[in-house]
Amino acid sequence: MQEIKGGITSAKGFWAAHTAAEIKYKGRDDMALIVSKTPCVCAGMFTSNVVKAAPVKWDMEIVKKGKPVCAIVANSGIANACTGEYGMEICAMEAEFTADQLGVYADEVLVASTGVIGMQMDEEKLKAGIEKLAVDLKDTPEAGTGAEKAIMTTDTRPKEIAVKLEIGGCEVTIGGMCKGSGMIHPNLCTMLAFISTDANISAKLLDKALKEAAEDTFNMISVDGDTSTNDTLLVLANGLAGNKTIRSTGKEYDAFCEGLKYVCRYLAKQMAGDGEGATALFMCEVTGADTVKNARILAKSVICSSLTKAMIFGHDCNFGRVLCALGYSGVKFDPDNVTLSLKSAAGEIRIFENGAPLEYSEEEAGKILSEKEVSAIVDMHMGKASATAYGCDLSYDYVKINADYRS
C-alpha cells in the first residue's frame, strides 16, 4: 500500500464539484457534489444522537435499502437539523433536483449538511447551487480539494488523503475527505467524512470493513465531547478497478481493510488535530488493558477531559489530571499498577509508577508538552489489550469560536 497525492477524486470514475450558493456564508464555496460515473455499492455510519438531522434520516433510509448510489450532495453553513417536516422536504428536494441534473433516481443521491442547527434552508439557493455543481464536475485533484473546502465550517485546513494498493493483481485506489471541527465526539460514527474507492466489493463486506475501520479511528476521536446531530461517514465503491468482487473475508478483504483503515485513521487524526481552536494534537495510548473495550474507554476518557486538554494548551505537566481521568472512566483498575509517560518529538519521560510520582525534570516535561503532537502513554499492567484515542488541546480560541459561532 502506498499513500498518493489526492483525495475523493483519486479513485477511477469519481468526479467532484464545488460552488458558492450563499446558503449562509457569503463569499466562499458552501456546496459540493461528488459523483461516480457508474453506480456504487455504499456503506454508511451515522450519528447515534436521538436528534438526527434531516439529511441523516434521508441517508439512513438509502443505505438501509442497499441499492446502488451515484452521488453525494453536501452543504455547509446550515445543518438542516431540528427543522421538522420542512427540513425533510428540503432534503428530498435536494436529492430529487440533483438526480434530475445527473439523470439518475432520487434514491441514488445521498445528502449531507453541516452548520447551524435549528435554521431552515432556502430552496431556491439550493437549486441554483445544484445546477452550477452539475455542470462543473471534474475528476481532477483540484476538484476534490475544492469540494472538501466547500464543506468546511470552523476547520482551518482541508483534510484529504488517497492510497493505492493491489488487490488480486488490480490497482485499487481509496480516497477520502472529511470536515470537523466542533461538536465532535463520534459515537458509532463521525462528522462528515466521504470515502470513494474503485475497489470491487460486495455491499456486505464494504459495510463490515467500514465498521471495523471506524471503530479504531473515527470512533476514537473527540474535540469537545458533543456528539453532533449530523455525523455522517459514507464510503462509495464503484468497482472500476476491475478486481474480482470481494465477497468474503481473506487476503483480499484484509488488503482492502488495511487501505480503508489507513485512510480513516489519517482523516480522523486530521480532524482531531484541527479541532476548534486546537494548537496541538493530543493522543492517549493505552496498553496493557484487560480488554480492547476498556482500553478504548480509558484512552478516550483522558483525551476528553477539559483539564488534561487545558494542561496540553498550557504546556504544564499537571499529570495527576491524566490519572484522574482514567479513574472516572468507569473502568475498574488498581492505580498502584499504572505507569504513565509523556511523549512527543522532543522526547519521552516516565512520570508516575507504583502509585506515586517519579522524579523528573519539569523543563524536559515542558519541552515535550510544547510540541504539535503530544501523547500520554499509559500502561495498565492488566493484560495485552491496547487502544489509542485522538483529541486536541482546549484553548481560548475554542471558547471564542463557540461563543459567537453564529455571528
Add this chain to the structure above:
Amino acid sequence: MQEIKGGITSAKGFWAAHTAAEIKYKGRDDMALIVSKTPCVCAGMFTSNVVKAAPVKWDMEIVKKGKPVCAIVANSGIANACTGEYGMEICAMEAEFTADQLGVYADEVLVASTGVIGMQMDEEKLKAGIEKLAVDLKDTPEAGTGAEKAIMTTDTRPKEIAVKLEIGGCEVTIGGMCKGSGMIHPNLCTMLAFISTDANISAKLLDKALKEAAEDTFNMISVDGDTSTNDTLLVLANGLAGNKTIRSTGKEYDAFCEGLKYVCRYLAKQMAGDGEGATALFMCEVTGADTVKNARILAKSVICSSLTKAMIFGHDCNFGRVLCALGYSGVKFDPDNVTLSLKSAAGEIRIFENGAPLEYSEEEAGKILSEKEVSAIVDMHMGKASATAYGCDLSYDYVKINADYRS
C-alpha cells in the same frame, strides 16, 4: 425553616479555626479545623473515581466503622492524591497529630485535602499548622468563614449557609460550607463540602438523609465534567439541639431533610455558579420526563456540553446545541415532542416546539442570556418526572485558570 447568617459554626457546639501553613500557597490561609465539643454521628459520601486520594480512603474507613467523630482537618494547595504509601502515612499522621492536640482518638478525626494531584505534602508544615489550629478554635461566624476561605483553591468567593428549623419543639440548626471550583462533576458525591448540625439523629437516618439530599443537589452540578479524586461530602450531627433522637422516617425526619436539602442545594448552586472562570450560573430544568432518572440525565447532559456553555458565555441563542445535548444524553425520546424555552430575570421566551424553531426576537433572547442566572426549560411531554441541573458557562478564564494552574 428559616435561613440565618452563618455557616459551619452556627449549630451548637461547633468550633472552627484557620491558619497559613504554607502547604503550597504563600501568604494565605490553607488549613482549617472543624471541631465539635461533643462526639458526633457522621455520614459521608465520596468520589466514585477509582483513583481515590489518601484522605478519601481514610475517611471512608472511618465512616464505615460508624463510630462517633469529633473533627475534620482540611488543607488546600495539595490534594494528597496519587501519592502512594507515603500519602497514606501523611494522612494517618494528620489525624493522629490532630487527635493528640484535641485529646481524642485518631479514628475520630476526618481528613480532607484539595489542590494539585501527584504532589507530596510536608509533614513538618502540617504539624506546625495543626498546632496553631488547635489553639485557635472559636464558635464565631468569622471563624467559620475563615475556615471556609482556607480550603478554597480557584474559588472566587466563600460558600456557606445556615438554617434554623424546629424539630419536636427544639430549635435545630444546620450549617454548611463547601469549596469548588474545577474538576467538578460529582458522581454519587461532590467536592469538599462540610455540614454541621446540632440535630439529634441516628447514624442510619443521617446517612439516608444525606444520600437523598445529595441526589438532587451536589449530584446535579457540573463545572467541567471531571470527577475529582478528592470529592468529599461530610455531615456531622452532635445532638446538642436536644430534640428526641430521630430514629425513623416521619414528620421530624422530613423536617430535618428539608433543612439539609436546602443547605445542600444552596451550596451546590454556589459551587456551580462559581465554577472556574464562570460568568453565569447555567441551569437546565427538565419537566415532563418519563422517569426522574431520565430527567436527571437529560438536564445534566445540557449543562455539561461545552457548546451550550460557550453559548451562554457568548449570550448567543444557538439553541440547537441544547437539543443536540439532549439527543446524545442516552435517553430515548421523540424530538418532535420537545418544547424549549429560555428564562432569566430578563424574561422567558419559547424557542422550539413540534420539531422546529419558532419565531422569536434575537434581541430579547440575547437579553435573557446576558443575566447572571440563565435557565434552559425543557418539557419532554412524556410523563411527570422533573429534575434541575446546575452548571456554568465556559469562558476564556476557564482555559486560563487550567492552562497554568500549578504555576
